Amino acid sequence: MNDKIQFREDEVYILGRKFVPLINGEKIRRRIVELSKCIENDYRDKIPLFLIVLRGAIFFGVELIKNISIPVNLETIRAKSYGQEMQSSGKVDFELPNCNFEGKDIIVIEDIIDTGLTINEIITALRRKNPNSIEIACLLLKPESLKTDVNVKYLGFEIPSKFVVGYGLDFAEFGRNLQDIFVLSEE
Ligand code: PRP
Numbered sequence: 001m002n003d004k005i006q007f008r009e010d011e012v013y014i015l016g017r018k019f020v021p022l023i024n025g026e027k028i029r030r031r032i033v034e035l036s037k038c039i040e041n042d043y044r045d046k047i048p049l050f051l052i053v054l055r056g057a058i059f060f061g062v063e064l065i066k067n068i069s070i071p072v073n074l075e076t077i078r079a080k081s082y083g084q085e086m087q088s089s090g091k092v093d094f095e096l097p098n099c100n101f102e103g104k105d106i107i108v109i110e111d112i113i114d115t116g117l118t119i120n121e122i123i124t125a126l127r128r129k130n131p132n133s134i135e136i137a138c139l140l141l142k143p144e145s146l147k148t149d150v151n152v153k154y155l156g157f158e159i160p161s162k163f164v165v166g167y168g169l170d171f172a173e174f175g176r177n178l179q180d181i182f183v184l185s186e187e
Pocket residue numbers: 053054055056057079080081082083088110111112113114115116117118119169170
């Protein structure tokens with residue numbers, strides 16, 4: 001039996017920690033379609049270059065992009081700051097992909113913005129590549145955790161400053177494939 005993840009009624013236990021439902025998968029998918037249509041409308045005369053921040057944003061990014069019918073370009077970037085912990089290490093590891101960003105209309109896709117350090121460092125690095133524009137699409141934002149100003153043009157949901165898993169978000173690499181988003185229980 002798999003003891004890493006266990007389900008009990010609507011709760012999920014990952015490595016023995018209890019998580020309870022926060023946002024239902026259907027509601028997430030409906031919101032993503034709304035964001036896709038906004039992007040489609042805003043970029044009608046452009047070809048947006050989506051930059052998905054791996055790994056967590058894969059799920060959100062794929063759902064967002066597949067609901068967009070204008071031509072798009074796609075790149076990925078690996079960024080990591082959490083390791084096995086529930087709090088940011090404060091140090092962000094990433095390397096921009098080796099592609100031409102000059103004159104491009106970039107939309108960086110994130111699953112979650114917590115302190116804002118990761119997205120800020122990525123945007124700062126991208127600005128040096130002379131793109132035409134940079135916007136952010138992000139599924140979840142924790143406004144009370146922000147340590148820096150971040151302007152998210154396409155936002156799914158604001159959430160409280162609590163640890164969440166599911167829909168791409170992990171706890172020690174588990175829980176990414178949960179359909180709903182769950183929050184760590186305070187019990
Ligand atoms: C998560 C998330 C963001 C970042 C947000 O990545 O995907 O990239 O943390 O946190 P911040 O706003 O405090 O910088 P993580 O390091 O957990 O890697 P993962 O996407 O591979 O899970």
